[in-house]
Amino acid sequence: MSEAGLTRPPPVLAIDGPGGAGKGAVSRLVAGRLGWHLLDSGALYRLVALDARQRGLGFEAEQALAELAARLDARFQSQGDQTRILLNGLDVTEAIRSEAAGDGASRVAAVPGVRQSLVERQRQFRQLPGLVADGRDMGGVIFPDAALKVFLTASLEERALRRHKQLKDKGIDVSLSALSRDMVERDRRDSARAIAPLKACDDARILDTTGMDVPAVVAIVLEWVAERVVP
Numbered sequence: 001m002s003e004a005g006l007t008r009p010p011p012v013l014a015i016d017g018p019g020g021a022g023k024g025a026v027s028r029l030v031a032g033r034l035g036w037h038l039l040d041s042g043a044l045y046r047l048v049a050l051d052a053r054q055r056g057l058g059f060e061a062e063q064a065l066a067e068l069a070a071r072l073d074a075r076f077q078s079q080g081d082q083t084r085i086l087l088n089g090l091d092v093t094e095a096i097r098s099e100a101a102g103d104g105a106s107r108v109a110a111v112p113g114v115r116q117s118l119v120e121r122q123r124q125f126r127q128l129p130g131l132v133a134d135g136r137d138m139g140g141v142i143f144p145d146a147a148l149k150v151f152l153t154a155s156l157e158e159r160a161l162r163r164h165k166q167l168k169d170k171g172i173d174v175s176l177s178a179l180s181r182d183m184v185e186r187d188r189r190d191s192a193r194a195i196a197p198l199k200a201c202d203d204a205r206i207l208d209t210t211g212m213d214v215p216a217v218v219a220i221v222l223e224w225v226a227e228r229v230v231p
């Protein structure tokens with residue numbers, strides 16, 4: 001076999017699960033501890049939704065949305081342990097975190113052509129020494145050969161409380177009951193879509209984070225990585 005044939009692709013840790021399960025914070029911290037790259041795949045769907053809105057494109061314009069996703073002018077710039085996100089050259093790091101952007105993201109994410117347009121772009125994040133990939137379909141679709149697949153979940157009540165606190169910390173005021181309703185609706189849309197629906201892969205390790213804080217979850221995930229990925 002040639003030398004190239006023996007080269008293994010960089011390892012991937014896939015972290016999937018519903019909104020508010022703690023994927024974002026856990027993925028960032030785990031990537032930092034391992035010194036690996038980070039893919040925030042939800043940000044890509046949020047960017048497509050924001051770009052579409054800025055261009056006046058409706059969610060029913062599926063072909064145009066897929067083309068827009070294929071040409072998305074997005075850049076992720078690391079600044080210390082933070083990442084600034086640019087869309088068409090403008091900083092939208094905060095703008096894409098609003099509930100409206102999240103709602104838009106889950107609508108464009110149900111369009112098969114949009115998902116297809118983003119597949120290669122997500123795979124390009126796989127670089128040495130490794131990648132922590134945060135999303136809904138990281139283990140199932142984008143990186144089926146991930147070295148470790150983790151599915152993080154938590155009770156609806158706790159996920160809504162966490163999201164509420166996150167938004168409040170950013171100065172965004174939204175009622176807990178409205179947030180909880182939106183979350184149920186978004187979970188339903190993410191789980192019911194025909195392509196890449198949100199669900200745990202058969203080979204994923206499931207971690208219910210209800211009642212756990214972020215450092216506790218990070219510690220468990222790092223233990224699993226040590227067992228399975230970095231022998």
Ligand code: C5P
Pocket residue numbers: 019041042043045046102105106107109110134135136137138186190
């Ligand atoms: O994770 P985040 O809340 O940023 O994701 C926003 C939306 O993007 C999700 O509700 C989901 O509909 C969609 N998404 C997806 N596949 C991914 C990541 C996010 O469909 N890999």
